[in-house]
Amino acid sequence: MHLDHDTPFQPHHTHSADPHRPDGTRRALRIGLGGPVGSGKTATVAALCRALRDSYALAVVTNDIYTREDAEFLLREAVLPPERITAVETGACPHTAIRDDISANLEAVEDLEESVGPLDLVLVESGGDNLTATFSKGLADAQIFVIDVAGGDDIPRKGGPGVTTADLLVVNKTDLAVHVGSDLARMAADAKEQRGELPVILQSLRSGEGVGPVAAWVREQLTAWRATA
Amino acid sequence: MSRAALLVLADGRFPAGGHAHSGGAEEAVGAGRIRDAADLGAFCRGRLHTAGLVAAALAAAAADGTDPLALDEAADARTPSPALRTAARRLGRQLMRAARAAWPDPALDALAAARPRGAHQPVVLGLAARAAGLTPLDAAHAAAYESVSGPATATVRLLSLDPFDATAVLARLAPELDQVAARAAEAARRCAAEGPGALPAASAPLLETGAEAHAARPVRLFAS
Ligand SMILES: Nc1nc2c(ncn2[C@@H]2O[C@H](COP(=O)(O)OP(=O)(O)OP(=O)(O)O)[C@@H](O)[C@H]2O)c(=O)[nH]1
Numbered sequence: 001m002h003l004d005h006d007t008p009f010q011p012h013h014t015h016s017a018d019p020h021r022p023d024g025t026r027r028a029l030r031i032g033l034g035g036p037v038g039s040g041k042t043a044t045v046a047a048l049c050r051a052l053r054d055s056y057a058l059a060v061v062t063n064d065i066y067t068r069e070d071a072e073f074l075l076r077e078a079v080l081p082p083e084r085i086t087a088v089e090t091g092a093c094p095h096t097a098i099r100d101d102i103s104a105n106l107e108a109v110e111d112l113e114e115s116v117g118p119l120d121l122v123l124v125e126s127g128g129d130n131l132t133a134t135f136s137k138g139l140a141d142a143q144i145f146v147i148d149v150a151g152g153d154d155i156p157r158k159g160g161p162g163v164t165t166a167d168l169l170v171v172n173k174t175d176l177a178v179h180v181g182s183d184l185a186r187m188a189a190d191a192k193e194q195r196g197e198l199p200v201i202l203q204s205l206r207s208g209e210g211v212g213p214v215a216a217w218v219r220e221q222l223t224a225w226r227a228t229a
Numbered sequence: 230m231s232r233a234a235l236l237v238l239a240d241g242r243f244p245a246g247g248h249a250h251s252g253g254a255e256e257a258v259g260a261g262r263i264r265d266a267a268d269l270g271a272f273c274r275g276r277l278h279t280a281g282l283v284a285a286a287l288a289a290a291a292a293d294g295t296d297p298l299a300l301d302e303a304a305d306a307r308t309p310s311p312a313l314r315t316a317a318r319r320l321g322r323q324l325m326r327a328a329r330a331a332w333p334d335p336a337l338d339a340l341a342a343a344r345p346r347g348a349h350q351p352v353v354l355g356l357a358a359r360a361a362g363l364t365p366l367d368a369a370h371a372a373a374y375e376s377v378s379g380p381a382t383a384t385v386r387l388l389s390l391d392p393f394d395a396t397a398v399l400a401r402l403a404p405e406l407d408q409v410a411a412r413a414a415e416a417a418r419r420c421a422a423e424g425p426g427a428l429p430a431a432s433a434p435l436l437e438t439g440a441e442a443h444a445a446r447p448v449r450l451f452a453s
């Protein structure tokens with residue numbers, strides 16, 4: 001068949017974000033985690049798995065840039081059984097794999113649902129990238145952008161799509177702020193300026209509540225996802 | 230038929246996973262066989278007349294209406310390296326998703342159902358071309374071009390090669406691309422009468438062995 005101008009657009013199968021599996025049941029919520037190299041994405045994913053794995057069926061997709069470090073770290077830490085962790089290769093272009101051409105990530109997510117599902121939540125970690133990297137809506141239902149205090153306290157002010165539009169902004173490694181001379185109050189105020197009502201969480205995985213507040217945000221997303229089922 | 234559909238299908242930004250693959254260029258760079266634009270030209274020429282010709286013929290035959298499952302077997306028979314078979318099927322599956330979104334068609338649905346883990350990419354490419362209303366020669370052009378554009382883009386990233394030089398390499402190959410596409414379309418016509426045995430089976434041993442070595446590397450930028 002070939003499409004001409006009077007053929008209505010009618011997707012008759014799931015090629016990306018359809019909230020249902022082919023069998024009609026609601027698929028897992030997909031949350032993307034993006035942000036600069038080393039900001040603490042994998043550490044946050046690991047902590048989220050520990051916090052949520054007893055309440056929800058979880059799986060993780062990592063997008064390493066040229067190694068399998070992230071997947072191997074999660075395996076070593078045994079945050080989930082190995083069959084629940086998949087690594088996607090991105091060909092030197094991590095943002096392409098989460099935004100412009102999401103096919104490999106979609107396949108990884110769907111394969112996980114098929115092999116170990118049904119799942120409640122799939123966390124997709126992007127390879128470390130720049131401030132403009134965001135997840136396609138065809139891949140992620142919600143996205144968390146993770147920056148850290150050591151990358152410079154002017155990053156919230158600089159903005160960019162990740163900082164400005166992510167559903168949740170996490171400013172990580174607050175325990176290091178005193179050591180690197182970052183002004184947390186200023187980072188929070190700048191983030192508020194850029195993001196309006198969108199939430200910001202200041203987090204340290206090394207102290208205090210750890211991943212607790214971010215885990216609570218994820219639980220809210222899961223509750224909302226299920227409520228619209 | 231819309232000729233512009235060929236531009237959509239052959240666009241390097243068509244979201245079918247190609248960006249993560251180097252077509253053997255990463256291994257060739259690592260082995261010192263590609264160091265500059267001249268080497269890239271030689272690599273691409275070799276790939277075009279071997280793997281490129283075979284892919285173009287498979288794509289043309291699929292676009293011509295030959296049974297895609299028979300072509301999928303023919304592709305296996307022409308791909309000795311298990312790593313390359315895996316990559317070809319993975320890319321075929323990714324292309325299938327994009328093609329079904331772009332040109333919904335029962336023939337694509339049927340192949341997706343018969344090969345849920347993916348058919349060989351050139352077969353899917355040919356079927357996608359057919360669904361888009363394109364000719365076997367068009368499909369051959371798309372496959373032949375892809376066989377050289379992938380390595381060229383990858384080499385720009387791997388060697389920080391001047392992108393103008395890499396594009397010039399592709400432009401110089403254009404007449405040969407036309408010839409390879411024409412040979413492939415001719416082979417597809419014979420295939421219709423004589424079966425997939427009539428399709429070319431040219432092979433590049435270094436691409437095959439290199440793909441195996443590459444797949445075993447723990448650190449790499451590209452998936453193949
Ligand atoms: N002090 C401190 N270190 C942290 C914190 N969170 C993560 N780290 C450390 O920061 C380093 C980088 O963390 P990762 O989680 O690997 O960062 P990433 O964002 O996944 O990095 P890429 O995937 O390479 O982009 C590791 O050594 C972590 O242990 C934190 O809250 N405080």
Ligand SMILES: [Mg+2]
Pocket residue numbers: 041042043070125128
């Ligand atoms: Mg990481």
